[in-house]
Amino acid sequence: MAEIKVENLHKEFGIGEDRVVALEKVNLEVGGHVFVSIVGPSGCGKSTLLNILSGIETPSSGTVTITQDNRDADPGYVFQAARLLPWRTVMDNLLFVQKDRSEETRARCQRYLDMVQLGDKLDKYPGELSGGMQQRVGIARAFSIEPDVLFMDEPFSHLDAITARTLRRELHEMWQQTRKTVLFVTHDVGEAVELSNRILVFAKGGRLEDDLQIDLPFPRDPAEEDVAVAKAQVLRKFEELDLVAS
Amino acid sequence: MTTVVTTAPTRQTTLRRVIGSPLTARILFPFAVLAVWYLIYYTIDSRIFPTPQQVAVFMWEEVTLTSGVRYSSVAENLYVQFAISLVRLTIGFFVAMIVGTVVGLAMGLSKAVDAFFHDWVMAILAMPALVWALFLGLAFGFGHEAPILAVILSGIPFVIINVREGVRNTPKELFDMARAFEVPQNKITRHVLLPSLMPFFFAAIRYAYAIGWKGLVIAEVFGSDRGMGWTIKFWYDAHRAHGVIGYALFFIIFALALEKLVFDPLANKAFKWRPKIDAVEMAEGDFGAVRSEAFLLAESQEVGEGVPMTSMEGESRNG
Numbered sequence: 072m073a074e075i076k077v078e079n080l081h082k083e084f085g086i087g088e089d090r091v092v093a094l095e096k097v098n099l100e101v102g103g104h105v106f107v108s109i110v111g112p113s114g115c116g117k118s119t120l121l122n123i124l125s126g127i128e129t130p131s132s133g134t135v136t137i138t139q140d141n142r143d144a145d146p147g148y149v150f151q152a153a154r155l156l157p158w159r160t161v162m163d164n165l166l167f168v169q170k171d172r173s174e175e176t177r178a179r180c181q182r183y184l185d186m187v188q189l190g191d192k193l194d195k196y197p198g199e200l201s202g203g204m205q206q207r208v209g210i211a212r213a214f215s216i217e218p219d220v221l222f223m224d225e226p227f228s229h230l231d232a233i234t235a236r237t238l239r240r241e242l243h244e245m246w247q248q249t250r251k252t253v254l255f256v257t258h259d260v261g262e263a264v265e266l267s268n269r270i271l272v273f274a275k276g277g278r279l280e281d282d283l284q285i286d287l288p289f290p291r292d293p294a295e296e297d298v299a300v301a302k303a304q305v306l307r308k309f310e311e312l313d314l315v316a317s
Numbered sequence: 318m319t320t321v322v323t324t325a326p327t328r329q330t331t332l333r334r335v336i337g338s339p340l341t342a343r344i345l346f347p348f349a350v351l352a353v354w355y356l357i358y359y360t361i362d363s364r365i366f367p368t369p370q371q372v373a374v375f376m377w378e379e380v381t382l383t384s385g386v387r388y389s390s391v392a393e394n395l396y397v398q399f400a401i402s403l404v405r406l407t408i409g410f411f412v413a414m415i416v417g418t419v420v421g422l423a424m425g426l427s428k429a430v431d432a433f434f435h436d437w438v439m440a441i442l443a444m445p446a447l448v449w450a451l452f453l454g455l456a457f458g459f460g461h462e463a464p465i466l467a468v469i470l471s472g473i474p475f476v477i478i479n480v481r482e483g484v485r486n487t488p489k490e491l492f493d494m495a496r497a498f499e500v501p502q503n504k505i506t507r508h509v510l511l512p513s514l515m516p517f518f519f520a521a522i523r524y525a526y527a528i529g530w531k532g533l534v535i536a537e538v539f540g541s542d543r544g545m546g547w548t549i550k551f552w553y554d555a556h557r558a559h560g561v562i563g564y565a566l567f568f569i570i571f572a573l574a575l576e577k578l579v580f581d582p583l584a585n586k587a588f589k590w591r592p593k594i595d596a597v598e599m600a601e602g603d604f605g606a607v608r609s610e611a612f613l614l615a616e617s618q619e620v621g622e623g624v625p626m627t628s629m630e631g632e633s634r635n636g
Contacts, residue, residue: 125497148497154490158512158590167508168498196590216498 073139073219073252074102075124080133082119082277093119094277097133101269104250106243108263110309111273111280117256119277121148121222124254139219146220147213151228153205155197161208162193165215183211186245203234210238214245223255227262239266243290260309264302265291272305274312281308367559375563388543388551395548399567402545405461406526406533409468413525416469417476418518424477425484434477442474446532447539454540463540464533471532475524483517515587523580530572 082094093116101107109117122128124135125148137146155164165180166172184190187207197205206226213221226242227235243266246253257263263270264285272281283305291298335341354369367375378384379395387393424431449470453463487510495505537546545564552560 122493126499127493127497145499146497148494150490150494152490154494156491156508156512158515159508167495167504168500198590198592212498222497 072103072250073137074100075220075252075254076100076134076136076138077120077124078134078136080120080123080135081131082116082123082128083131092277094123094130097277097279099271099279099282101252101254103252105269106246106253106255106267107269107271108255108257108267109271109273110257110260110263110305112275112309112312113258115273115275116277117258117273118224120273121224121254121256125222137220144218145216146222147216147218149206149209149213149221149223149226151225153197153202153209155205155208155212157197160194160196161189161200164197164208165212168212168216179217180211180215183215184208186214187211187241203230203238206230206238207241210242210245214249217249219252221251221253223253225257226255228258235262240290242266247289260306261293261302264298264305265293270305272308272312280312283308365556365558367562371559372563372566375559376566379563379567388548395567398543398545398548399571401543402464402533402537405464405537405544406468406529409465409533410472410525410529412465413469413472413476413529414522417473417521417525418480420473421477421480421521422484425481431481438474438477441470442478444470446471446535449532450536450539453536457540459540459542464536464544464546467532467536467540468529472525472529475528476521479517479521479524480514483514486517487513519580519584519587526575526580527572530568534568 077097077099080094080097082092084091084093097116097120109120111117119128123130124137125146155161156167159167161184162177162180165184166176169176169180181190181193184193187210189204189207189211192200192204197208200208206229210226213223227238230238239262255263255266267285270281270283270285271279272283274280285301287297287301293299293302351369358366358368375384382394388398420434424434446467449467450463453466457463457466491509491513492505495509500508533544534546534549537544538550541547545568549561549564552558552564
């Protein structure tokens with residue numbers, strides 16, 4: 072289990088007239104076995120928030136505290152594109168982010184590759200895999216370090232609709248099994264409603280505008296009425312914000 | 318009637334396929350060269366222009382040391398001349414690779430260093446090899462210095478430019494990934510930085526070697542009293558074209574052998590992760606291979622996030 076606490080987080084790019092506020096005094100708390108989606112229009116600072124949480128970027132001011140049961144574990148990260156090392160095999164791509172290369176570690180990597188149905192593709196290079204398979208490797212890589220917290224930045228936006236749907240289902244099952252805290256950035260409201268317990272709505276200028284609970288049972292079928300209604304509600308919210316901002 | 322008509326085209330297409338195949342074209346090429354050679358020989362009626370047999374006999378005598386020609390007291394046969402040139406080339410090549418890599422890395426990493434060296438690299442690149450040969454010959458006399466420096470000066474701009482481009486093209490999104498997973502720096506260097514530089518490094522090796530050879534021969538013609546270039550000049554002074562062509566062919570054979578036996582296997586080993594692209598390579602020839610190595614790297618990194626993640630633009634693409 073993990074607790075993420077964000078206090079007065081502020082991030083700006085550039086100086087003078089080029090100054091852009093990416094995140095404006097963001098406060099939030101996320102913890103436990105939850106799937107939190109972060110949605111908002113383009114340029115609302117969604118990805119920036121994730122990058123700061125994972126340490127890729129530093130904030131202009133404010134603090135981020137991540138408390139985990141397993142103190143050694145780093146958060147896992149799934150990117151928009153798979154970001155695999157093209158010159159390393161599937162297995163070596165997983166081993167690249169591990170702390171050691173012991174038999175135990177290899178077995179763990181194998182287990183997560185099995186989970187994403189790629190247990191027989193260990194010696195393939197990323198260039199030999201389809202886009203969907205590459206993203207599966209990216210997901211297995213993030214899970215294989217057994218993090219308490221998992222950051223995902225629009226991981227399915229580059230995939231075709233059918234592949235994305237299959238991967239969403241697989242991801243949901245893996246989340247249920249491994250009970251992680253997931254922060255999931257997306258611009259697809261339907262995807263957010265289908266997967267999450269909680270949706271954070273960001274507005275342009277990096278303000279956290281709304282914090283919605285989605286208390287529908289899993290698994291959620293986008294065709295079901297409850298899910299469709301919830302999606303319509305979030306979408307309306309989303310559009311209002313976009314209109315206000317522009 | 319109709320059956321006859323249907324069989325005829327099938328045969329023709331099979332024949333056409335054999336004639337049009339790349340293998341046939343490759344086998345035909347030497348014969349075409351020989352045909353053109355004989356055509357020129359019988360057309361221009363020159364006493365200087367040799368037949369292919371003359372060149373072949375000359376080369377055979379040089380290889381078996383039966384020609385009886387003593388070139389000079391210090392370097393009297395093909396093997397000695399060749400060894401001298403090869404040592405000069407090797408020394409010059411390694412100096413060019415090492416210095417070029419260091420300067421290229423520095424230029425890729427620092428804008429100030431890039432600004433400092435940029436015009437110099439371009440100036441060295443623009444200087445004809447002949448000018449180097451003449452100048453170095455005057456400056457250093459007929460020793461080893463002039464040919465070795467000619468190799469360095471011919472090859473080094475290509476090494477610098479390729480390494481610099483390699484550094485500029487390092488995959489930022491992969492570094493960010495490694496940092497997000499808190500991979501230690503030495504591991505990032507070994508598994509991300511070095512492999513990403515490899516295509517550019519291989520391009521640098523091929524250029525430094527090929528261009529270095531050319532610089533060496535010219536320097537040996539004008540600024541040396543031994544070596545392969547000097548020997549070519551020897552046969553030029555003797556008005557024996559078969560000697561000039563024969564020694565040029567020794568060169569070509571060695572260059573091709575090194576390419577096929579050393580560079581290609583090394584490149585195949587280093588780039589076995591790449592999807593196969595034989596067709597592209599064949600179509601574009603040698604320089605194509607150099608380019609496509611770099612090109613494929615760019616493609617393999619084309620992960621849809623061309624804009625750095627630190628920039629706000631990264632998000633707007635999908636909004």
